[in-house]
Amino acid sequence: MTRITVQVDDESYTDEVEPRTLLVHYLREQLGKTGTVVGCDTSNCGACTVHLDGRSVKSCNVLAVQADGHEVTTIEGLAKNGELHPMQAAFHECHALQCGYCTPGMIMQSIDLLNENPTPTEKEIRAGLEGNLCRCTGYHNIVRAVQTASGQEVAS
Amino acid sequence: MIPVQFDYLAPESVEDALAALAEAGDDAKIMAGGQSLLPVLRLRLNSPEKVIDLSRIPGLRGISEEGDTIVIGAMTTHSDVVESELVGQHALLLQKTVAEVADPQIRHRGTLGGALVHADPAGDIGAAALALDAEFVIVGPGGATRTVPASEFFVDLFETAVQEGELLTQVRIPKHTGWGARYEKFVRVAHQWAIVAVAATVKMEGGTITEARIGLTNMGSIPLRATSVEAALLGQPATEEAVKAASATAADGTNPPSDLNGDSDYRKHLAGVLTRRAVLAAAGS
Ligand SMILES: Cc1cc2nc3c(=O)[nH]c(=O)nc-3n(C[C@H](O)[C@H](O)[C@H](O)COP(=O)(O)OP(=O)(O)OC[C@H]3O[C@@H](n4cnc5c(N)ncnc54)[C@H](O)[C@@H]3O)c2cc1C
Ligand code: FES
Ligand code: FES
Numbered sequence A: 001m002t003r004i005t006v007q008v009d010d011e012s013y014t015d016e017v018e019p020r021t022l023l024v025h026y027l028r029e030q031l032g033k034t035g036t037v038v039g040c041d042t043s044n045c046g047a048c049t050v051h052l053d054g055r056s057v058k059s060c061n062v063l064a065v066q067a068d069g070h071e072v073t074t075i076e077g078l079a080k081n082g083e084l085h086p087m088q089a090a091f092h093e094c095h096a097l098q099c100g101y102c103t104p105g106m107i108m109q110s111i112d113l114l115n116e117n118p119t120p121t122e123k124e125i126r127a128g129l130e131g132n133l134c135r136c137t138g139y140h141n142i143v144r145a146v147q148t149a150s151g152q153e154v155a156s
Numbered sequence B: 001m002i003p004v005q006f007d008y009l010a011p012e013s014v015e016d017a018l019a020a021l022a023e024a025g026d027d028a029k030i031m032a033g034g035q036s037l038l039p040v041l042r043l044r045l046n047s048p049e050k051v052i053d054l055s056r057i058p059g060l061r062g063i064s065e066e067g068d069t070i071v072i073g074a075m076t077t078h079s080d081v082v083e084s085e086l087v088g089q090h091a092l093l094l095q096k097t098v099a100e101v102a103d104p105q106i107r108h109r110g111t112l113g114g115a116l117v118h119a120d121p122a123g124d125i126g127a128a129a130l131a132l133d134a135e136f137v138i139v140g141p142g143g144a145t146r147t148v149p150a151s152e153f154f155v156d157l158f159e160t161a162v163q164e165g166e167l168l169t170q171v172r173i174p175k176h177t178g179w180g181a182r183y184e185k186f187v188r189v190a191h192q193w194a195i196v197a198v199a200a201t202v203k204m205e206g207g208t209i210t211e212a213r214i215g216l217t218n219m220g221s222i223p224l225r226a227t228s229v230e231a232a233l234l235g236q237p238a239t240e241e242a243v244k245a246a247s248a249t250a251a252d253g254t255n256p257p258s259d260l261n262g263d264s265d266y267r268k269h270l271a272g273v274l275t276r277r278a279v280l281a282a283a284g285s
Helices: A023-030 A086-093 A103-116 A122-128 A140-149 B014-027 B037-042 B078-083 B085-090 B092-098 B104-109 B112-118 B125-131 B227-233 B240-247 B264-284
Strands: A002-008 A011-017 A049-052 A055-058 A071-073 B007-009 B028-031 B050-053 B063-066 B069-073 B135-139 B145-149 B154-156 B167-174 B180-186 B196-205 B208-217
Touching: A011 A023, A023 A049, A049 A103, A055 A103, A055 B104, A086 A103, A086 A140, A103 A122, A103 A140, A103 B104, A122 A140, B014 B028, B014 B050, B014 B167, B028 B037, B063 B085, B069 B085, B078 B092, B078 B104, B078 B112, B085 B092, B092 B125, B092 B180, B092 B196, B112 B125, B112 B167, B125 B196, B125 B208, B180 B264, B196 B264, B208 B227, B208 B264, B227 B240, B227 B264, B240 B264
Parallel strands: A002 A071, B007 B050, B028 B050
Antiparallel strands: A002 A011, A049 A055, A049 A071, B063 B069, B069 B167, B135 B145, B135 B167, B180 B196, B196 B208
16 A cells, blocks of 8 residues: 545645556546546546646546646536536536537636647647547537637527 | 466566566567557467566656767657647657557557567557667677667567567657657547658758658568658748649559558558648648
């Protein structure tokens, strides 16, 4: 076992973990933060995306011990005082989800995308979300949600 | 799936990492960003007893210049490379190539050194490193350091000049200031490994190509240089016709794999087409 201290959604946690524990399993099973989900075994789908020190990562492809001393933000840390994060609100408004399974990862990656490029073109949005798979929406409304959250005009 | 149990070490210096490696022998695996290693461990294709994480060693991450050379630490992430002004100015081909690797999340964690030592034949960065005449600084037991040129670095599928007990610490790239560049990656769907890709960088004077370097991805077990195309491009105008003629020999002497994405002959055809596109784009950029 290895002792780690991680800041998750603005709270500090110190825990004993097996070195092989994946960050996503630490978040879900030890911290009970089940908002972050697992969708694949190959690090392709992006459903598990969280922010590590402010940059998006696939939490199924990071060990919990690698996060020792670092800061993690999950989908559960976005809403403040009961107010949705603007990206969450835009996904809601634009109907950017159906089953919702990809949504936590999509939202976390979309926020990262706008942090790096505040007014992306449609093409840049699609490229920025290339590591996130959605089997329901056809992506169209997800792209519209990101455009909306970036304050850009959205063609109807 | 989760990996088999292992011990985790996070040394804080290259010396300590080398000592840990020497002690563990072939029971240990180095971890850089973990973006190739963790999928392998999770699928239990490998089960080392020790994982040695390099991420707590200061000094292995960062980009600087030394005279005519750009020096990139092995632990520099893909996104650091993409965002670097120095790389954009002096090694544009590397920047454009790394921008095509995987997806943003993986580029935030994966490292230049890790991708090059991993040496997947469909990996993107090897072809650019080869085309730019990169040099690799490798440190071994007791701190013995050697520098290996790109032409000798790639040995076979998933095999490089980095031996057991050794670490890659730096990638050194001669400045190619003002050279145009293009990485032309052929995939069927987004977020795929290259079926074939061509890394091209050219120096122009007026409308004439005065120097050219071409690297090929996934045209064999290691990245390859299309030296006959490089020679044929010299002194040519950057016109569709001239570049097409010079690109005709791109696949000469190669033995690309056949798989579900395409057979060997198809890959050879692609190499010529992608070389033409890459050179024309590089000449215009
Ligand atoms: C879903 C997915 C898609 C991907 N798509 C692409 C793609 O399109 N193109 C592409 O090129 N790559 C792709 N990759 C791989 C990605 O580029 C990885 O970042 C890279 O291959 C490994 O870098 P890393 O730093 O994560 O290395 P790690 O996974 O940590 O290490 C890889 C190997 O190198 C060894 N190693 C690492 N660093 C050193 C060192 N300094 N000295 C000695 N040995 C070392 C390790 O022991 C290990 O065997 C993809 C990965 C995933 C998960
Ligand atoms: S669960 Fe992490 S990428 Fe699919
Ligand atoms: S909404 Fe169902 S997978 Fe995206």
